[in-house]
Amino acid sequence: MAFQPEPLVTGDAVQLDVSIAQLPVRALAALIDVTVMAAGYAVLTVLWALTLRDFDPALSAAVLIIFMVLVLVGYPVVFETATRGRSLGKMALGLRVVSDDGGPERLRQAAFRALSSVIEIWMLTGGPAVICSMLSPRGKRIGDVFAGTMVISERAPRLNPPPPMPPELAWWAATLQLSGLGPEQADMARQFLSRATGLEPGLREQMGRRIAADVAARISPPPPPDVPPELMLAAVLAERHRRELARLQARLPS
Structure with missing residues (x-):
């Protein structure tokens, strides 16, 4: 299994x-x-x-x-x-x-x-x-x-790390509610971003918009108008990663 x-x-x-x-x-x-x-x-x-x-x-x-x-x-x-x-x-x-x-x-x-x-x-x-x-x-x-x-x-293939936070979206990402974003959607977004540069431009845009729309429907507030899908996904993943680390560090003994 x-x-x-x-x-x-x-x-x-x-x-x-x-x-x-x-x-x-x-x-x-x-x-x-x-x-x-x-x-x-x-x-x-x-x-x-x-x-x-x-x-x-x-x-x-x-x-x-x-x-x-x-x-x-x-x-x-x-x-x-x-x-x-x-x-x-x-x-x-x-x-x-x-x-x-x-x-x-x-x-x-x-x-x-x-x-x-x-x-x-x-x-x-x-x-x-x-x-x-x-x-x-x-x-x-x-x-x-x-x-x-x-x-x-420990020998299984590992996924790419989350992307860096786009500076222009850091303010928006800090306000996000991410409880509705499951690991399946985050994994799909991470894989798409890691492979986007190798995709045909039309397919890249189509996949980016579809995945971004799925992610946007599970978070709030919505992204600013006219934000490229790939930047929006990068901001969401980077913020999710930052919060996971902050949550764990708060539990670690000083």
């Missing part, structure tokens, strides 16, 4: 155009992690058999349980926290866990995801995780929903 690129703002207040990780790629990364975890548990079990099998049965059983917890919970928590959202499987396939605002995954979030995986992946063989990922617009499994995270692909 493919997910389209969408703009995110990282914890360093830098906008990235990234793709939500596709389910098959996540499944392959999970398979790599499962293999690593199974190998780690096998090594620990051999050590247990060589050193503790002659001890009290209750103690031996407790040690095995501790080993299992270390593998199922400790491995993802330690790796994802130390590498800012990547396990060995995710490293291999270019995936990363990030917060919903695009910032780095936190220790609490890694713990939520790991504890949830014990139930939805290990106990229930991954069924709930797959169903939830298919239904979620951002491909989230249950652990991501509770932790406030998502998995992105």
Whole structure:
């Protein structure tokens, strides 16, 4: 199931155009992690058999349980926290866990995801995780929903950054209400502006007017009279980007 690129703002207040990780790629990364975890548990079990099998049965059983917890919970928590959202499987396939605002995954979030995986992946063989990922617009499994995270692909193609603000429209852009402008319209406008110079003039003008009209219908106040569509779209995207950065910076600790 493919997910389209969408703009995110990282914890360093830098906008990235990234793709939500596709389910098959996540499944392959999970398979790599499962293999690593199974190998780690096998090594620990051999050590247990060589050193503790002659001890009290209750103690031996407790040690095995501790080993299992270390593998199922400790491995993802330690790796994802130390590498800012990547396990060995995710490293291999270019995936990363990030917060919903695009910032780095936190220790609490890694713990939520790991504890949830014990139930939805290990106990229930991954069924709930797959169903939830298919239904979620951002491909989230249950652990991501509770932790406030998502998995992105760092190797997917990125979109062009937003254009600079046209100076003559900065005053108008500062007054805009942008709540009605969705990511789909912003993405279409960004792609058009990035490719406009390579289009045939007639098609460029036709597409520019159509996209500008769609965007103008979702914002207020309307653009000043006789503003070229491409300048209007550039102003809207630049102002949208500026507000996203300002919103995130206001939440960052000083």
